[in-house]
Amino acid sequence: MTLPALFDNLRIPLIGSPLFIISNPDLVIAQCKAGIVGSFPALNAREAEGEPIELDRWLTRIKEELDRHNQANPDNPAAPYAVNQIVHKSNARLERDVEICVKHEVPLWITSLGAQEWLNDAAHGAGGVVLHDIINNRFAHKAIEKGADGLIAVAAGAGGHAGALSPLALIQEIREWFNGPLFLSGAIAKGDSILAAQAMGADGGYAGSAFIATQEANADARYKQMIADSGASDIVYSDLFTGVWGNYLKASIEAQGMDPNNLERSDPSNMNFGADREKPKSWKEIWGAGQGIGAVKDVRPAADVVERMATEYAAARKRLFDQTA
Structure with a gap:
């Protein structure tokens, strides 16, 4: 397995x-x-009508x-950045944002909720590498068949939209069948987990929740503190809020007067990433x-989180080497 040169400057094999x-x-x-x-x-880049395009x-x-x-810092260059495109019919901005x-x-493209050949062709034409996130092997095959360069395996335990399969499986x-770039998402919040992902066969980890509780993140202070105060047992898996199964903080559900143990089921057709989406x-x-x-x-700076995970x-x-030497 050889990763594209794009990933050569990573301090640790991790995508935020x-x-x-x-x-x-x-x-x-x-x-x-910080090196990831x-x-x-x-x-996320939004502008009011008539204003300059925020994504630009x-x-x-x-x-x-x-x-x-x-x-x-020629001896310590930054890692590359990536842009995530939601490839869903409700995303009316998709073609504009791709342009x-x-x-x-953009050096690295992350695509979600649909694999499209035209988008992969556009990214490749601009010299980009495309990783598509998937929750099972069937979707993985489809993504590669349609031209994605690599995959992000979103396993059980991942924040936000998440699959239900064990990362091991x-x-x-x-x-x-696939020997290209592969990153694992699902409870990746420590450096130990990144190494475990590599031991399983992935090229690295894919972590989000650990970076919510950072000073730079655009999140409510209460949200950040709730992350710091919570653990695995405080997570609820539900499809109610977006139409897609995902993991949510139990305390935030309770704060809205809902019973996290008795949530209604939703319908995938309710997914809407357009500007007109309506939710409570x-x-x-x-x-x-x-x-x-x-x-x-x-809650701390993002660089501190990367430093902790790198350590x-x-x-x-070293521990694994000593145990297996």
Whole structure:
């Protein structure tokens, strides 16, 4: 397995996953400077009618700041950044956002909720690498058949939209036929977990929840503290809030007067990523998180989170070497 040269400058083999609403240029830049891939959903960049296109402004700022960092630190260059495209029929901005990403020659594209050949062709035409997130082996086959370069296996325990399969089973099945880039999502919040992902056959980890509780993240202070105060048993798996199964903080559901143990079922047709989506206002404060949040003890800068995980990763490698030597 050989990763594209794009990943050569990573301090640890980790992608900071795109967090809806939460990921912004501040967080992405901090992650990249610290040595991991920083990413954001294109839909996070929003502007009012008649205003300059925010996605264009975000990409310009990220590129310029990372270029300045690289010029000042030639021996410690930043990791690449990524943009997440929601490939769903309700995303009316998709074609426009793809054009903007092509213009900026975005190095890494993360696609979700649908694999499309035309989008992969557009990314490749701009020199980009495409990773598609999947929750099972069938979707993995479809993504590669339609031109994705690699996969993000979203296993049980991942924050936000998450699959139900064990990471052991999901990585095992994919590696039976696919030898390209493969990253694992699902309770990745410590350096030990990144090494475990590699031991299973993945090239690295994909972590989001640990970066919600950072100073740079665009999240409510209560949300960040709830992450720091919670553990795996405080996570609820439900499809009610978006139409897709995902993991959410139990305390945030209870705060809206709902019983997290008796939630209604939803319908996938209710998924809507358009500007006209309508949901109860109270649902805006039902917050996603993965099962790995027990590793998060407080709110701190993103660079500190990467430093902690890098230290854990090195210690885990040494411990495993000593145990197996």
